[in-house]
Amino acid sequence: MDRRQFIGGASALAVGAMAPGAVSAQAAQEISFFYPVAVGGPITKLIDAYAADFQKDNPGVAVKPIYAGSYQETIVKALTAHKSGTPPVTSVLLSTDMFTLIDEDAIIPFDEFVKTDADKAWLKSFYPAFMENSQTGGKTWGIPFQRSTVVLYWNKEAFKEAGLDPEKPPQTWAEQLDFAQKLTKRDAAGNVTQWGIQIPSSGFPYWLFQGLTTQAGAILANAAGNEVKLDAPEVVEALQYWIDLAQKHKVHPPGVTEWGTTPKDFFERKIAMMWTTTGNLTNVRNNAKFPFGVAMLPAGKRRGSPTGGGNFYIFKKSKPAEQQAAFNFIKWITTPERAARWGIDTGYVAVRADAWDTPAMKDYVAGFPAAAVARDQLPHAVAEFSTHDNQRVTKALNDGLQAAITGAKPPAQAMKDAQTEAMRILKDYK
Amino acid sequence: MSRPDPYAPRGLALTLETAGAWLLAIVWIAPLAYAIWTAFHPQEFSTRFVWNAPLTLENFARVLEAAPFGRYMLNTFVYVTFVLACQLVLCTLAAYGFARYDFFGANVAFALVLAQLMIMPDVLIVENYRTMTKLDLVDTAPGIALPYVASAFGVFLLRQTFKSVPKELDDAARVEGASPLQTLWRVYIPLARPVYVAYALVSISYHWNNFLWPLIVTNSVEARPLTVGLQIFAGVDQGIDWSVICTATLISAAPLLVAFLMFQRQFVQSFMRAGIR
Numbered sequence: 001m002d003r004r005q006f007i008g009g010a011s012a013l014a015v016g017a018m019a020p021g022a023v024s025a026q027a028a029q030e031i032s033f034f035y036p037v038a039v040g041g042p043i044t045k046l047i048d049a050y051a052a053d054f055q056k057d058n059p060g061v062a063v064k065p066i067y068a069g070s071y072q073e074t075i076v077k078a079l080t081a082h083k084s085g086t087p088p089v090t091s092v093l094l095s096t097d098m099f100t101l102i103d104e105d106a107i108i109p110f111d112e113f114v115k116t117d118a119d120k121a122w123l124k125s126f127y128p129a130f131m132e133n134s135q136t137g138g139k140t141w142g143i144p145f146q147r148s149t150v151v152l153y154w155n156k157e158a159f160k161e162a163g164l165d166p167e168k169p170p171q172t173w174a175e176q177l178d179f180a181q182k183l184t185k186r187d188a189a190g191n192v193t194q195w196g197i198q199i200p201s202s203g204f205p206y207w208l209f210q211g212l213t214t215q216a217g218a219i220l221a222n223a224a225g226n227e228v229k230l231d232a233p234e235v236v237e238a239l240q241y242w243i244d245l246a247q248k249h250k251v252h253p254p255g256v257t258e259w260g261t262t263p264k265d266f267f268e269r270k271i272a273m274m275w276t277t278t279g280n281l282t283n284v285r286n287n288a289k290f291p292f293g294v295a296m297l298p299a300g301k302r303r304g305s306p307t308g309g310g311n312f313y314i315f316k317k318s319k320p321a322e323q324q325a326a327f328n329f330i331k332w333i334t335t336p337e338r339a340a341r342w343g344i345d346t347g348y349v350a351v352r353a354d355a356w357d358t359p360a361m362k363d364y365v366a367g368f369p370a371a372a373v374a375r376d377q378l379p380h381a382v383a384e385f386s387t388h389d390n391q392r393v394t395k396a397l398n399d400g401l402q403a404a405i406t407g408a409k410p411p412a413q414a415m416k417d418a419q420t421e422a423m424r425i426l427k428d429y430k
Numbered sequence: 431m432s433r434p435d436p437y438a439p440r441g442l443a444l445t446l447e448t449a450g451a452w453l454l455a456i457v458w459i460a461p462l463a464y465a466i467w468t469a470f471h472p473q474e475f476s477t478r479f480v481w482n483a484p485l486t487l488e489n490f491a492r493v494l495e496a497a498p499f500g501r502y503m504l505n506t507f508v509y510v511t512f513v514l515a516c517q518l519v520l521c522t523l524a525a526y527g528f529a530r531y532d533f534f535g536a537n538v539a540f541a542l543v544l545a546q547l548m549i550m551p552d553v554l555i556v557e558n559y560r561t562m563t564k565l566d567l568v569d570t571a572p573g574i575a576l577p578y579v580a581s582a583f584g585v586f587l588l589r590q591t592f593k594s595v596p597k598e599l600d601d602a603a604r605v606e607g608a609s610p611l612q613t614l615w616r617v618y619i620p621l622a623r624p625v626y627v628a629y630a631l632v633s634i635s636y637h638w639n640n641f642l643w644p645l646i647v648t649n650s651v652e653a654r655p656l657t658v659g660l661q662i663f664a665g666v667d668q669g670i671d672w673s674v675i676c677t678a679t680l681i682s683a684a685p686l687l688v689a690f691l692m693f694q695r696q697f698v699q700s701f702m703r704a705g706i707r
Contacts, residue, residue, distance in 0.1 A: 032649075066649040069661050077646045084560040086568075 028055070028062040031326050034091035035065050036074040036310060046345055050338075054329055061325045071310065075100075078315070082106045087315035090326040095133035095311045096386035096394075098141050099225045103388055107313045109139035113327040122331060125352040129307050132383035136223060142311030143330050144351040146342070148279045149374050149381050150211045150305045152298070156291040158183055158194065158272035169295035170273075173215070173241060176298045180251035183272040196251035198271040199242060200259040205401040206385055206394055207306055208275055211297050212238035214304025214382050220397075225387040226429040230397060231412070231419040238300070239404055239411040247407070256402055263287070277308060278374040281347040285368075294370035296377040303380040309348060340364075349374045387422075388429040396421040462687075468676035489677040496674070498651055499681055502659035508571050509644075509655055510637045514630055516579035521629075524580075525588030526614050530600065540589075546582040555646060562647055569649040578637065584629055591622045624703035631697055638686055656682045 033051070037043045044067055051063040068074035071094045081087045087106065101107045114123055123140060130144035156166035162182040170176035180196025187193050199208050213220060218234035221227065229235070245252035253271070266274045267287050275297065284292060297305050312330045314323050332338070336354040340361040343350035355361060356375060365372045387393045400418030403409040409417070439447050467479070469490070475483040493499065527533070528540050551558075558577045559568070567573035595618055603613045619626075641657040648654045660682050690697065 069645060069658070073645055073661070076642075080556055080559050080646050083556045084563055086563050 028060050029322065029325055031061060031063045031090065031322055031329060032088040033063050033065045033326075033329075034068045034074050034078050034088040034093075036069065036071045036092055037067050043346065046342070050333055054332055057332070058325075058328065061329070063329055071097075079104060079106060082315060082317060085317060087317050089318040089322045090312060090314050090330065092145055092310040092312055095130075095142055095144070095147070095307070095309060096384050096390055098133065098136065098311070098313075099386060099388045100390050101313060102136070102141060106315055106317075107141055108316045108323065109141050110143060110314070110327070111139050113314075113324065114140075119331070122334075125336075125354060126334075127351060127353065127378050129378045129381040129383075130351055132223070133307060133386060134311055136225060142313055143334060145310055145312050145330075145334065146346065146348040147307055147309035147311075147351055148277045148348055149307050149377055150208055150275055150297060151278050151373055151377065152273060152275055152295045153266060153280075153284055154273045154293050154295065155266065155269065155288075156293055158269065158290075162272075166291070167293070169293055170298045172298050173300045176273075177245065177249060177251070180245065180273065181249060184251045192250075192253075194269060195253050195271045197245060197273040197275075198253060198257055198262055198265060199245070199275045200257045200262040201402065201405050202256050203259045204394075204398065205256075205405070206397045207308060209238065209242065209397075209401055210306040210382070210385055211275065211304060212242055212300070214306065214380075215297065215300035215302060216241075217301040219382060220385050221383075221387050223383075225390075226426050228387060228393065228397075228419065228422045228426065230400070230422060231415045234301075236412045236415050239401070239415060241300075243404060243411060246405075256405055266292075278349055279309070279347055281370065283347075285370075294373045296373060296380070303377070305377055305381050306384040307378075307381050308384050343371075347371075349378070387426060389425050392425050393422045396425065465676040465680050468673050469680050471673070473671065473673045489673045490681070492674055493677045493681060497659050497678075499656075499659065499678075501651055502654060502656045503685070505571060505653060506638060506655040506657075509574050510634055512571065513575045513578050513637050514633050516575070517581045517584050517633060518626065518630070520580055521584030521588050522614070522619065524585045525592055526610075526618065528585065528589045529592035543582045543585050547586065551577065552642060555643060558643070559646060568647055569653050571653055573647050574644050574653070574655070577643065581633070584633070587625060587629055588622060591625045592618050595621050624700040627696060627700040628703075631700070635686060 035044075035047055037047075044065070047065045047067075051065050055062050066088065068077045074091065075093050075097055078088060078091050078093065082104065093101070110123070114120055126134075126144050130147050131140070134140055134142040134144060152169060154169050159166040159179075162179075164179060164182060170179045176197065183194065183196040184192060185194040199212075201208070210220060213235050216234040216238040218229065218232050218238065220229060220235070242252075246254045259276075262271070262274050262276055263280050263283055265271045266284070267289065269290075278294075281294065296303060314326050314330075318326075333342075334351065336352060336358050337360070339350045339352055339355035340358040342348065343355065344360065344364045350356060350361065356365070356372075385394065385397070396418045400409075400414040400421075403417075404411045404414035408414075438444075468475075470485050470487070471483050472486050472488065524543075528536065528543075554577070562568050562573045562576070565573075565576075567576065599617050599621075600613055603617050608616060639657060640655075641661075644655050645658045648658065651659075660678055
């Protein structure tokens, strides 16, 4: 009887009800895998199935998924375990956490596992837009897995009522504003019953804002992650456009709009167009009681959207044999067929071009063309805002944005303050 | 017996006090009322309040299907009871020692206990995790509980209470031939009962709501408490479903709420006597 059983047993006696401690007796090599979702949802069933299938193909290696909550909670859990010397072997974490993980000396680059030509071809198969958040300093630190971009959803019925062509989403900033004006409905007292557009600004406004800045022609952070340009004229112009939608043209709800309830507002016809993640596709498909469309974000000077979502990482303090096994698992789960299946089942963008040529994916896109919009937008996509000390720098940007949106500061001033704060944080990484 | 209380408010003061009490009560109950409303109505009515909206239990079915709540409830119960039981035993013995025995280094040791009051448990997470790994207790209920079983707050509180017990009672017990432990059991603990009730309430509600440490130290459904299980519904990536969140929250909070309503009088009186606010 080992210690765990003993203590488990002792506490069972003490409190009268207690299941025996974790039962784990396996001969196979165990690969712990932190995955950012809470237990019990439909996604866990998919991940469990992947783990079981992998073990079937590779007897002797057992991938053990550990569901760790949100991205935020998962990285806290993973870094705590890393600092205690017992990290997971692999984990899916935000692609933007790459610099943080490197700075904590928590992960190893994939390059040392990529030996054969087949491996090299595999590494090259991912969309370059996704690899921008996975590589720095000439090394690959993350492998894209569940990635997304921002797209525009529109309510076709509302378009028809406003006299717009329900099949034509806005293509440019000017059109977007024009459509939004036509789509905004007011009752006799002048209260708005339907807003033209909503670009949510709670939680992580920088991500949607990055759509606007990219379209305005700005790139916010450099590839080394130690320099940002938040006060460039294009950035201020993008922020001004966003704020004008609400304050000048009054076609966007005023103040900070909630990210989480934006889809619900869309279902309830409180808003006619919304910007949100492709990850919401399945949700919208299941809950919208009207025909809807999905489109690329409208162009300013150019089209553009940030990518988002999670990458695979391999942790440094795990054993080399485990790391190798985890690498094999990651390679296995990102084959074209599995990448396609994962995209179909979840709504994330399949991460490699050849996944879209698989029969399963072709059938899916034929039946649901909206699914391909995110892929078509990828050539215009840029890396999600990510720097060293990412949490603090991002917070500086978010605070600046919300100050401008609520009217506490003029846009130029807000962005200048954010820039000063961000560069102060980043000066140690030069 | 009933004489009018000379300190009871009268006239305008009474009106103001009553209005204030009502206001606080409404502010306090509003989120709860909203949770109950949303939990028992279909999703369309989660932000629309129509008096004749149809009632439904569908949200409960969805929540129970989405997560093994029974298991989480059991885990929370085991964890909370285990912590409380250990705390009561350890704190009582330690407090008795500090209150009634003059041993070498007593003041230094007590100062160390007080210093621990100043440290947030959250800063010790990495160190605690390392210890649990060494003990092979990661992902078990004792693993969640162990860092909390020695409570500085409990020791401090009970020591102060034991100190206020008249020495004569202690002496009388000794004269009757009671051993130190018998004295503790027959004299001190009965006199400190309100403090125990108040402390138990604080401990239970803290550990019932504890989130970060259980999240970090547990990996599987078998060990996770309610709070960690609850956050499945709070993921914002797919949009927020208020009815399900409210239902899940209600299920998680219900046992504590019911217990509080049942024992309300005892709790309030204990707090008054124990002087914890």
